[in-house]
Amino acid sequence: MESPALQALARRCERLLGTEAVISDPVRLRTYDCDGLTTHRATPGLVVLPESAEQIAAIVRACAEAGIPYVARGSGTGLSGGALPRTDGVLIVTSRMRRILEIDIANRRAVVEPGVINLDVSRAARPYGYYFAPDPSSQQICSVGGNVAENSGGAHCLKYGFTAHHVLACEIVTPDGEITELAAGGPGYDLLGVFVGAEGTLGITTKITVRLTRLPETVQTLLAAFGSIEAGGTAVSAIIGAGMVPAAIEMMDALSIEAAEAAVDCGYPPGAGAVLIVELDGPAAEVEHQFGEVERLCREAGAFEIRVAADDAERALIWKGRKSAFAAVGRISPAYLVQDGVIPRTSLPGVLAGIDALSAESGVRVANVFHAGDGNLHPLVLFDDAEHGAAERAEEVSGKILDLCIEHGGSITGEHGVGVDKSRYMPRMFTETDLDTMQMVRCGFDPAGLCNPGKVFPTPRLCGEVPGFRKGVHPLVEQGKAEQF
């Protein structure tokens, strides 16, 4: 920490938070140098561990006065580098803000601090017959504050929606260092709606009111094995086409099954070109009827084996392979990239054929795991990081997969976020005007651009400018310090 401004800030933070909540030792700082996206690293200039909204507000005010950028971080499980620190800035870690403040069953909601672990909300609500529906695969360790920033999804968001649908209000610290509340449905603009999923670029959430969902009366899960991905895809289309909204529909291809078998011995049917996991939940009478339909449609589409979970233990076994898929790929490849593209569900066959062609052409293996119900693909691009140029080739294939998704009318990210990882792909999906318009919101919240800068957008917008009617060149552009659209 060589910058005098950061040193001064460190002393100020020590006064505000106590020395034990401020980390400036280089070795300890390095433990915070990345989030779940380990290919991007930056040792933060300073780490602070606040315990209250007032402390965060004070830190943000101090940063604003000193012109120092800051990044908020929950559990650091994000997969797009949204919590990548700044070497010249402060990392505000919310892991000490872990209190569940209220479980209000009459109103089906809970109030939690941002560092509370996702699954802990459900654990606290379960005795009353409720849970917190967003279930990212990292739910055992990821924080609700992080879920808010990333608008996290999960396997069950096909039916239950994303974090945005389950957050009723957020207390936030604005980039001005003020504490305010954003709520859904109140008077004025739906700022909450744009804050959730803004990847921490509009402020820091310090208290979250989440919706709790009634635990379903029944859950039914089946695993269906198909000879090919195409056959599995046909089954998915048939299920959706029949007017059902399952809680989850997940698919894995042969390569990802192989990896899962090697890692967790999940015992999926041998010889499967694809497995489909379909879960229905809800009132028993509904689920019973629809479940029979799902079985029938899977068989019609060519399923050669169907396993129905008889109890929670068997259900866990079915999910085990799927849930371990990402990590399992480590067993069959020294390194891999996780992609997160989305396509209209009906484009699945064309896009998978395209991915196959890309793989064959480049010699780069791609394992496919996806939330088939909503067209969210997680291709795992495999490579050997010891081999010269392999990482670059994998990165290229990964980028071309995103191009495929965009060509088919999809998105570059379904749930992992843009972060630093994908900001360069944003112009492929959006025009300059689209991005400029989104950044008007950012300019409204954070005109100084200190709150998690460098994320989401490839080029920052100059906030002082009046949109559309620019007269002359901005001084920063003239000095070569900034670019303008």
Add this chain to the structure above:
Amino acid sequence: MAAEGGAKARDALDALTKVCGDVRPGEPEEGVLGVVPGVVAAPATSAEAAEVMRTAAELGLAVVPRGAETRLDWGAPPARCDVLVDTARLDQVVEHAAGDLVVTAEAGLDTGRLAEVLAERGQRLALDAPLPGSTVGGTIATAAAGPLRLLYGTPRDLVIGLTVIRADGRVARSGGKVVKNVAGYDLGRLFSGSYGTLGLIVEATFRLHPIPAAQAYITCDLTDATRAYEAVQAVLHSPAVPSAVEVVSSSQDGLTLGVLLEGVPEGVAARTEQVSALLGAAGTQVRTAQEPPEWWGAYPDGTTLIDVTAPPSALATLLEHRTEGVSLSWSAAGHGYLGLTPEADPAGTLARVREDLGGRHNGAAVVRYTPEAVRNEIDLWGPVPAFSLMRRVKEQFDPENRLSPGRFVGGL
């Protein structure tokens, strides 16, 4: 002053006629809460709409969008209305991707017509239309929803892509046509309920749901507020997963509860028994029908409409405000309406409701419409948390304050 205004209107008419095929002077009866537009322009395409907006920007004209006029009298009157942009000709279903459960429609499309198109493929946009004839754009701009909000939410939850024309006439999109998408800021949610103050909505993409094979409306009359509250809680916490739970009251005494169940016929039958048993336990007569009762999803009667957002338990508090001339409808989602006749002392009732809701439930009460005399003596919006952020966002989107100026909170 009048001559100056006339000259401005003539200039606007001339300039807009060059870029839009349907432009004419505004008529007195087209006033937005009494503010007569100088010019009415009805673009036929998004491109034409963009030209209208660009021309308005060049001439510094204030623009107010109009759909089917079902909620044009909501909010405050615009400070100025040089151009009324009528979206009536933007009425196409752009794409119904039935296999993907997604539809893209133009802003001026009648939501009823949209429902017909979707129904041909067994699908629906899971939003009620409390005011028939309302448009896609107007529904989003006013965040309008009905009883289905309990299970499916409001426009903010169902819009997955939005195309708007900015104040400067540029076209901006956010979201896309896939349901699962976290690329960039979600302007669809920001524009939901923005009353035309941030830009002109020209096209929206929605997530759809299958039309359920069966439905049942279970209703019962309840004698008092405590019973009503308990009945709502019982249904809400049951595993029956109702699509809607509504309470209505049209006078001081009568209270009716309605529950909508949707699903497969076997499921709906079983759940109907479940819910009927829950309600019947309170000793009341329970009715079941496949069609909605006539009050379903309608705004309560009255010349003043107050829109309430509060936690579900606020029902008990709201019921205390039932006096002569006050009707109520309440969704267990935590949202309701009070309809007031002039005799019900709208200003006084509003003040009391706000005090109770704010103090006991962290709730809000916004007046949607009311007679001019009442409007002049009350604050339509009530306290607005985070208003300074809202003002700054507005200044970014509309730096010259020309988009529905003054229609929204705090004069935005």
